[in-house]
Amino acid sequence: MPLIRAFGPNEFWIIVLAAQWTIALSVIAFAGGGLGGLFIALARVSDAKWPRRIATWFIRLFQGTPLLMQLFLVFFGLNIFGLGINPWFAAAIAFTLHASAFLGEIWRGCIEAVPPGQREAATALGLRYFNRMRYIILPQASKIAVAPTVGFLVQLIKGTSLAAIIGFTELTRQGQIINNATFSPFLVFSTVAAVYFVLCWPLSLLAGRMEKKFSRATTR
């Protein structure tokens, strides 16, 4: 077996198939981040001071540090706490926290974009916090949120490439591995980039369309 393989269809498919791990990590981060983000967003607009403060600092922390550092800290941090080195687990936690902070801040903006008269009218009718949020504020905020949320999902998918650095074998890492065997970096990373593009482009289109639909809905 020669030391350097040629980049053939086989190598191409190995890279394409690695996209499943990129997708899996993105889905976990997005689902976890969605739940965490809702929690953070609600805490940010809470009437109580402490939930608001904690959420604000959580967001500041994750917006003010590089994603790569967050990955490193969770990855090595888990080891310090005796949980062993597990790239899957570390990446899932780091990306979930990261997505929670960003989605939380995006959604806070959307909640606050709902005119204050809506909250006042609901309050005046006797609806309390939970029902106000559930029936009045969140349905309106979620319409505003669709486009920026899809936009963030695109960022998140591309961001998962950083997980390659802690040894999580997804699209980018698989590309590095294939490149080490074939030494055709241009071909390999073009393929990797193309796969990311195929994942992200439809989402960008969707976000654009949502945005147009929303601006039509609000300019009535």
Next chain:
Amino acid sequence: MTNLQTNASAAQGTSDLAVRMEAVEKWYGEFHALKNVELSVKRGERIVICGPSGSGKSTLIRCINQLETIKSGRIVVDGHDLTAGGKNVDIVRQETGMVFQQFNLFPHMTGLENCTLAPMKVRGISKAEAEKTARKFLERVRIPEQAEKYPAQLSGGQQQRVAIARALCMNPKIMLFDEPTSALDPEMVKEVLDTMIDLAKEGMTMLCVTHEMGFARQVADRVIFMDRGEILEMGTPDEFFGNPKNERLKIFLGQIS
């Protein structure tokens, strides 16, 4: 169930006062919005509050259902002391209806859904019964045929009448109107005022912030003039318009008529 609840709360509010405000002070940061406001409103009484913009008239009625909290003083609504807090705030909000300058209908719901949400979620009434009540009130504000439309499909006047119906669906004892016709095109003002006049004739306790002096003359038992956070004059429409005493009120009346 509704009747039981209404009876129970009626028994609680034994005083003949719908609203009592005592030495109410309200600040927005450095701005003194309400200064030592004293006001008693009897059941069934119709009060019109007027004054220049920024005079505190909206703030005053927004304190009655605690959309604004006060710094000091006491507000008792239908026998429930708001300043004592606790459940009283919830009870008072259920017993007072509010109509806003900007309508504030819920845009993602039809007129009917706007009217049924609070009775179902707050009072726990069944959907069928809530819809029956809602249609009754939509009929009373003369737009039963618009029930299935969304707010954006309605004119300003129609939206405001749906908003009035929405408030009435909670069977309030007191209705608060915060400049209900100020955002309307002139030709739609009358339809909303007519609805309010009907309501007044039925004996509803009403507090209206408005610049519609014709309305004040026609339905008000008392007219109040506010400026810079103070109640400066209060009297029957005849006294108020015929023989105003306060200098600022005289100037104000000169400007609007």
